[in-house]
Amino acid sequence: MSTVICKQLSKVFGEGELAVHALSDIDLDIQSGSFACLSGPSGSGKTTLLNLIGGLDTPTHGEITVAEQRVDRMNKAQLANMRLHHIGFVFQAYNLIPVLTAQENVEFVMQLQGMHHSQRAEKSRSILNEVGLSGMENRRPAEMSGGQQQRVAVARALVSEPDLVLADEPTANLDSHTAENLMDLLVDLNQRHGTTFIISTHDKLVMSYAKRLIKMRDGKIEDDGSRQSVS
Amino acid sequence: MTRYSFGTITAMLTVIAWRNVWRNHRRTLIMLGAIAVGVWAMIWLTAIMRGMVDQMITDSIKNLIAHVQIHAPAYRDDPSIANSMPAPSDSLQQALQDPAIQTWSTRVRVPAVISSERESAGVTLVGISPLREREMLFLAGAVTDGRYLQSPRDDGVIIGAKLAERLETRLGWRIVIMSQDPDNDIVDRGFRVVGIFDTEMEATETSYVFTGLQSAQEFLKMGSQVSELAVLTNDYRHEQPIVDKLRDAAPDLEVLPWQEIDKYLATMLNVVEGFVWVWFIVVFIAMSFGLVNTLLMAVFERTREIGLIQALGMKPRLILLQVLIESFFLLSVGLVFGNLLSWLSIIPIQDGWDISALGVEGLEYAGMSTMLYPVVQASDVILSNVVVIVLGLIASLYPAWRAARHVPVEAITRI
Numbered sequence: 312m313s314t315v316i317c318k319q320l321s322k323v324f325g326e327g328e329l330a331v332h333a334l335s336d337i338d339l340d341i342q343s344g345s346f347a348c349l350s351g352p353s354g355s356g357k358t359t360l361l362n363l364i365g366g367l368d369t370p371t372h373g374e375i376t377v378a379e380q381r382v383d384r385m386n387k388a389q390l391a392n393m394r395l396h397h398i399g400f401v402f403q404a405y406n407l408i409p410v411l412t413a414q415e416n417v418e419f420v421m422q423l424q425g426m427h428h429s430q431r432a433e434k435s436r437s438i439l440n441e442v443g444l445s446g447m448e449n450r451r452p453a454e455m456s457g458g459q460q461q462r463v464a465v466a467r468a469l470v471s472e473p474d475l476v477l478a479d480e481p482t483a484n485l486d487s488h489t490a491e492n493l494m495d496l497l498v499d500l501n502q503r504h505g506t507t508f509i510i511s512t513h514d515k516l517v518m519s520y521a522k523r524l525i526k527m528r529d530g531k532i533e534d535d536g537s538r539q540s541v542s
Numbered sequence: 543m544t545r546y547s548f549g550t551i552t553a554m555l556t557v558i559a560w561r562n563v564w565r566n567h568r569r570t571l572i573m574l575g576a577i578a579v580g581v582w583a584m585i586w587l588t589a590i591m592r593g594m595v596d597q598m599i600t601d602s603i604k605n606l607i608a609h610v611q612i613h614a615p616a617y618r619d620d621p622s623i624a625n626s627m628p629a630p631s632d633s634l635q636q637a638l639q640d641p642a643i644q645t646w647s648t649r650v651r652v653p654a655v656i657s658s659e660r661e662s663a664g665v666t667l668v669g670i671s672p673l674r675e676r677e678m679l680f681l682a683g684a685v686t687d688g689r690y691l692q693s694p695r696d697d698g699v700i701i702g703a704k705l706a707e708r709l710e711t712r713l714g715w716r717i718v719i720m721s722q723d724p725d726n727d728i729v730d731r732g733f734r735v736v737g738i739f740d741t742e743m744e745a746t747e748t749s750y751v752f753t754g755l756q757s758a759q760e761f762l763k764m765g766s767q768v769s770e771l772a773v774l775t776n777d778y779r780h781e782q783p784i785v786d787k788l789r790d791a792a793p794d795l796e797v798l799p800w801q802e803i804d805k806y807l808a809t810m811l812n813v814v815e816g817f818v819w820v821w822f823i824v825v826f827i828a829m830s831f832g833l834v835n836t837l838l839m840a841v842f843e844r845t846r847e848i849g850l851i852q853a854l855g856m857k858p859r860l861i862l863l864q865v866l867i868e869s870f871f872l873l874s875v876g877l878v879f880g881n882l883l884s885w886l887s888i889i890p891i892q893d894g895w896d897i898s899a900l901g902v903e904g905l906e907y908a909g910m911s912t913m914l915y916p917v918v919q920a921s922d923v924i925l926s927n928v929v930v931i932v933l934g935l936i937a938s939l940y941p942a943w944r945a946a947r948h949v950p951v952e953a954i955t956r957i
C-alpha cells in the first residue's frame with residue numbers, strides 16, 4: 312500500500328522571465344511504513360516537495376495522493392483537516408509554541424482534534440517518555456536545549472498517530488551526537504509504530520539511516536534508492 | 543468534516559491567549575494603562591459633567607420653576623390675577639400625597655410696580671408659604687440681610703440686593719407696591735422691607751419681590767385664589783409619572799413639567815446625553831489606535847508561530863478567535879483598572895468638590911455654584927464598559943484577520 316503518490320508533480324514560483332521551476336514532473340510513490348530520505352543540494356526542491364505533500368502549498372501541475380486522498384484537489388479548510396488528522400510535521404526550527412510547556416505543545420494537536428482531557432494527558436506523557444523527556448513535561452521551549460525541543464516536536468508529530476511524518480532538516484540545528492540520538496529515535500518509532508517518514512536533509516548521518524534515499528537536483532529526482540518500488 | 547470539540551479548543555485558545563498577553567510585559571502594561579485611563583476619562587469626566595449640569599438644573603429649578611407647576615389654563619399666556627385658580631381641590635390634595643412628591647406649595651404670582659420715595663420698577667410680586675418653600679425655592683438660603691419670611695401671614699417683603707440699590711431703599715424702610723385686583727381696580731399698599739436677598743443672577747434680584755401668601759391674597763383681594771401650585775418631586779429626571787397623575791387629578795388645570803416651563807434647561811439635559819456618547823466615542827477612538835497597533839505588533843512578531851499552528855491544522859477562524867480572546871483579556875483587565883481608578887478618584891469628591899480652588903472663576907457669573915457634586919450614573923459606567931469591550935473587539939478584528947490570513951508555507955519555511 313502507498314501512503315504518498317505523486318504524479319507529474321510540478322511547482323513553478325513566479326511568472327514569465329522570473330519563473331522558478333522548483334519541481335518538474337516528479338513521480339513518486341512512498342510505501343506505507345517507509346523511512347525515506349530526500350537529499351540534494353540547496354535549492355533542489357526538497358522543502359517544496361515536502362510542503363506540497365503536506366498540503367502547506369499547492370502544486371502548479373500534477374496529482375498528490377496522501378492516505379488515499381487527493382491533496383491537490385482540497386480547499387484550505389480541507390487541507391487544514393488533512394494536516395490535522397493525517398500528517399505530523401517536524402520543521403527545522405521554531406517547532407514549538409513558546410507559551411506552552413512541552414506537554415501542552417504535545418497535546419496541542421490532540422486538543423485541536425477535540426480529544427478528551429484524560430486521554431490527552433496519558434498519551435502525551437507516554438510519548439514524551441518514549442522520546443526520553445520524562446520529567447521535562449512542564450518546561451517551556453525556552454527552558455530546553457535545541458535537541459530537546461526537536462524531540463518534543465517529534466513527540467507532537469507522532470502522538471496522534473498520523474499516517475505520515477514529514478521532517479524538513481530536523482537535525483540542521485543539532486550537534487552530531489544529538490542528531491544521532493534523534494535519528495535513532497525516529498527509526499525506532501518507525502519500526503514500532505509503522506509510521507511512514509519522509510525526511511529531507513543535507514546531513515550524511517541522516518542519509519545513513521535511510522531505507523530509501525531519494526536524491527534531487529534542479530527540481531527533479533536524480534536517483535531513487537528504491538526505484539524498483541515504483542510501479 | 544471534523545467534529546471540533548468547541549469547549550476543548552476554546553479552553554486551549556484561552557490559555558494561549560492569556561499567556562500571550564503577558565509575553566511582552568512592557569507593551570501590555572502600557573496598553574492596560576491606556577485602556578484604564580481611557581475608561582477613567584469616560585466615567586470620571588462624565589460624572590463631573592453630569593454633576594455640573596445637575597447643579598445647574600437644581601439651581602434653575604429653585605429659581606421659581608420647581609419640577610411641576612399647575613396653573614389655570616390661560617395663566618401661561620397671560621399671568622395676570624384674572625387667570626388665577628382656586629386653592630387645590632380635595633382630589634388634587636389627595637394626589638399630592640404621593641410619596642414621590644417631596645413637597646408642594648401654592649403661590650401668588652402677579653405683575654406689580656414697586657416704588658420707593660425716589661424710584662419705581664416693574665417686578666413680579668410672589669406670595670409664598672415660607673416653610674413649605676424652604677426646599678423648593680432658593681430664597682431661604684439667599685437672604686443676606688434681615689430675615690426670611692415667617693409665615694403666610696407675614697406682610698414684610700424681601701427684595702433683591704440689586705433692586706434695593708436701584709430703588710435706593712434698604713432694610714427696614716418702607717416701599718409701596720401697586721397692582722390690580724380681580725376687578726381690574728388698582729390696589730396699592732405700603733410694605734416694610736424685612737429682608738434683602740442675594741443671588742448669582744442679577745435678573746432674579748431685580749425681578750422678584752416676595753411676601754407671605756395670605757398677605758398677598760388679602761392685598762390683591764383674591765380670597766383663597768392662587769396663581770400657581772409648585773411641586774418638588776424626588777428626582778427631576780423622573781417627574782413624568784407625577785405629571786400624569788396630577789393631570790388626572792386636576793383635569794381642568796394645566797399641569798406642566800419643568801422641561802416645558804424652561805425649554806432651554808431641558809435642551810441642556812439632552813445635549814449632555816448626546817455629549818456623553820460623543821465623548822465616549824472620541825476617547826474610544828484614541829484608545830483603539832493603541833489597541834490595534836499593539837495587537838498588530840504582537841501578531842507581526844508571531845508570524846512564524848501563527849504559521850506553525852496553521853501548519854499543524856488549526857483553522858484560520860480559530861486563529862482569528864485566539865487574537866480576539868487575547869484582545870478581550872487586554873480590554874477586560876484594562877477595564878478593571880479603569881473602573882477602579884474612576885472609583886478611587888470619585889470617592890474623595892463625592893461629598894462635593896470646591897472647584898473655586900482650581901481658579902475657575904467665571905462660573906459664578908454664569909449663575910453656577912462653585913461646589914461640584916459628581917454624579918455617577920450606573921448607565922454611564924455600564925455604557926463605557928460596553929463601548930470599550932464591544933468596539934474594542936470590533937477594532938481587533940483587523941489584526942485578528944491579518945493573523946488568520948498568513949500563508950503557512952511562507953510563515954514557517956522562510957527564515
Ligand SMILES: Nc1ncnc2c1ncn2[C@@H]1O[C@H](COP(=O)(O)OP(=O)(O)OP(=O)(O)O)[C@@H](O)[C@H]1O
Nearest residue numbers: 324325331332333352353354355356357358359360
Ligand atoms: N516562495 C518562493 N518563491 C519563489 N521561489 C521559491 C519559493 N520557495 C522556493 N523557491 C525556489 O524554489 C527552489 C527550490 O527551493 P526549496 O526551498 O524547495 O529548496 P531546498 O532543496 O529545500 O533547499 P535547501 O536545502 O536550501 O533547503 C529554489 O530555487 C528556491 O529559490
Ligand SMILES: [Mg+2]
Nearest residue numbers: 357358359479
Ligand atoms: Mg529546504
